[in-house]
Structure formats: C-alpha cells, structure tokens
Amino acid sequence: MNTETYCIAGRLRMLARVISGRYNEAFTGEGVTFAQAGLLMHIFAQPGVRQAELSKRLQIEKSAMSRDVQLLQKNGWLTDNIRSGLYLTEEGRLLAKRCHKIWKALNQQVWAELGPDATLGLTVFSDNVITKLIS
Template sequence: MNREDETGAGAPPTPGTANAILSDLLWEVSAYVELRGEAALADLPISTASSGMLMTVYAEPGVTVAEMARRKPKSPQSISQIVARLEKLGLIERRLKKGRGVGLHLTDEGRHTAEMASERERATDDQLVGLLGKRRHETLRQLLVESRALLRSAE
C-alpha cells in the first residue's frame, strides 16, 4: 500500500484525522502530553517549559543562556524570558563565570522545586506508559531521540 492509498487519492492532509501530516500529529500529541505535565505542576510556580530550564541548570550548574539556546530549539530571547521569570521567583541566580559570561545556578528553593517537578514529571511519564503500553512508549521515545539527533545534525 502506498501513501496515496493510505490518505485517499489527492485528499489534503487533515489535522485531527488519520491522514494528518507529521507536524500536525507531533503538535497534537505534544499538546496532550503538555496538558498532563502542566496539570502535574499546577501547584508549583513553574510551567513545563520553565521546569525544563530548571532541570538543565540542575544538571549543568553554570550553564549560560547562550549555551542553552544553541542546544534547544528556542531563541535566546525566549530562554532569557524564562530565566528572568525563574530568577524573579528566586529559583535561579546569575553568577559571573571566570573570564566572560554569566552562569546560571539554582538557589536552594530552585533545587527543591526542580526535584519536586522531576518527581511529578516522572509520574506523568509513568501514566503515559500505562496509557500507551511499555513497548509503544519506548518505541515512540526512541524514535523521538533518533529524530532529534537527525534534525539537529541537519541544521
């Protein structure tokens, strides 16, 4: 069976249906996962996006905004906005690095919040394993890891 047979001869891809294009499917699945993640973090002062930044600083104390922007598909401006909000909440602080640059570091409250967020995000991932099944979950995760690497290298 070829792609035309699967989607219907000449039928335009329709978001929300089986013939949706990859970008629509990724957006929709991402939105469902994001909703679950946001619900898990609802009583914390952070979103899933800012949780990701906290986790990066937790794993790499001293990382700079510029370094994060090179690795994440977000602009330096959007990363700076999230960092500014986390700083305002007292979760991260900026410290001068040796030489040039300003590194980001977690405060004690930031470390505590990052650990709580991590636990909740793991629990949400466990829910996804329950919904998708272990094999599907791992297959999807592995496809996304491989796709991320391929897309990064194509930039």
C-alpha cells in the same frame, strides 16, 4: 503506500498541546509550568550551564530562552549572574527536586499508558529528526 500523508507539523503541534496539558496539570501544585519545571531540572543537573547551551539542546530560540530564564530569576529560583552561567538558588534547588519527583512518576505513567509501540515510535521519529533535520 503512504496514501494518507497527514500534516507532520500539525500533528506534532497537536500532540505537544495534548501532552503538555497533561504535564502542566501535574505541576500546578508547585505553581510552575512544565516548561519552567523542565528548565529548573536541566539547570539542577548542570549548574552553571549557559543559556546558549540550553538553547541548542532544547532547540529554543535564544531570545525565548532569555525570557524564560528571566522569569525563573524573577521568581527567585536563579542567582543574579545569569549572563555568566545559570545557578539555582537554594529555593530553586528544592523546587527542582520536587519537580523531578513529580516528573519521574508522571513520565513513567504516560510511558506505560501509551505502551511500548507508541513510545518506541516516538523514539524512532525523534532520533530521525535529530540526525536528519537538526544541524
């Protein structure tokens, strides 16, 4: 039946590029990328979270996470004790809240644009990857 077995990795990377572009656009007004906004929102939701924890949850290599975090700090959104848990500055908290508003509206819109079949499809795929491929 699977006569056409396209490249799973290639397809995922393409989809990530396309969707990331869409999300990045939405955050240009705030001067952040989607990746940065995402981290800010995670830290907002869980103040004091460790890099290692985010690293596992988001499946980002620890050295990449280290640099992402340093970038947030350089921009004044994190307090200076990043080795013992991540905390937003006041400016960081305000930005995180604005990002969340943007994110919520956009994510719902994309969800709606793609429709239930598509989003259910991604959910099923995602759940399978998480249970079968991530230790």
